[in-house]
Amino acid sequence: MLRLIKIDFKKYANSRTFWVLLLIYFVLIVAVFFFSEKVLNLFLENAKSTTPVPVPNFSLYSFPHIWQNMAFFGGGFKILIALIVLIFVTSEFSYKTIRQNIMNGMSREEFLLSKVLFSGLLSLSATLILFFSGLVLGFGHTNEVSISMVFGKIDFLAAYFLEIFTLSLMAMFVGFLLRQSGLAIILFALYYIVLETILAAILPDEVSIFLPVESMSNLIDFPNSELLKMFNVNFSEVVSVPDVFICSFWSIFFIGITYLLLRNRDF
């Protein structure tokens, strides 16, 4: 497994495209983490001046709620990670290097595993960015910190990882299926942004919760702030366990179906 990680790392470590895309993601996500409260406060100030109801002050960044808040806001940017996976899977086809790798002695299973590992490591990196941003922001915005507070809702990190990993694996599958980067990006984005939204609208709720993108976004619910509680809206404050299972199912499904796709294909 280390061998496969090493091989894939060599492929990307010297690719400018890879680092540029990763940097864009990093800058965007860190900006979102660090400025989301400021933006939200602007709205709140506005709300305070227009509603007679007293709006309580709160911080997005206080432990342990920060993990859910950050994971919720950061989750929207998982498409960037998925696109990196998509671009590099399809590039193996456009350069014909998948053919060469297999000829040189990689099995089809190993090649697939190398891409699963690549998706996993990217998702892990994204999770680590959240973790470290969370630590910095959390310590800066929580008055009294205890260990149990810091790690109180740390399971949201695992959910965040699963959310990104599942979408990356979906992108990987689309890449292996379509092989052509332009086509793959368009169809993937089309499904992600438009098609599933339409499907979710048409299908009854009991069915649409099983759709892949739907289940990914259901993993981490909208942060339940004091403000919202006042309006009697209740969002889940824990990771949605059924969605953990649905996302895990899709992850395994995407790996499995890609394996079937690769097993008998000519390169």
Added chain:
Amino acid sequence: MNNPILEIKHLRKTYGRLLALEDFSLQVNKGEVFGILGPNGSGKTTTLGILLDIIKCDSGQYSWFGSEPFSNQRLRIGALLEQPVFYPYLSAVKNLEIIADIKKVSYDQIDVQLEKVGLIDRKHSKFKTYSLGMKQKLAIAASMIGDPEVLILDEPTNGLDPKSIAEIRDMIIEIADRGITVLLASHLLDEVQKVCTHVAILNKGKLLHNGPVDEVLSSSAMLELRADDMVALKQQLQQLDFVDEVLEEGTIWIAKLNEEKDPATVSKLLAQQGIYLTHLAVRKKSLEKYFLELLSDNNA
């Protein structure tokens, strides 16, 4: 003597309605330089692709090193199929490091192989900056990573200038001299004739002929003969049962033989009839003539 490295049995492959390979069987033994000769589109690359697991056959089997194919065997095989394929944005060294990692060998050989193909000075240049000849040489260097026991080359001199062609042929001969089994696909007869010990001729997915190059050459041997009495010579020749036909060519007779005969035997037989030859030579048909003949027979 017979030490099969590769056994192919009844391979068949179709692409949609196109039959690419039909009932293809072959055995390649250790140390042979085996040429697969055929015009473009005859199934050469398909065959090699199947042997390297990048193409799945419809039916039939093959075995490498006497056992069922699995990916680890390819670690013992070096391969170059059609055009050289590398990561364009990576340097030659980085590309070869990836191959060494795949083959589970150390990086020690990388410089040695680059030195051999004369690319050591450009080893840190990106692959996309290489000329076609350099790319092809890098591909040869890449195929030698991991000390392969078998080397598979598909049209290794395609699109190269004459100097590079000569260099690459010398490289192949040098590799074969080290006892490495070579499988070489080519549409160039001259290339196969110069480099190979064995040849299989392929057309439209069918194996037409297969055997040692020498055998292919001599199986259709002709004799050039001259004697003082040309008329008597012709009469005697026509009475020999292994002579098919006697043709005139300038001042000599050309006897087409239907089986291989030692020239000494022919000379002795004629001498017994009182005809003493002043000229006797074996004329080997070039592989090209044979090749074209086979193809036209097949097309007819």
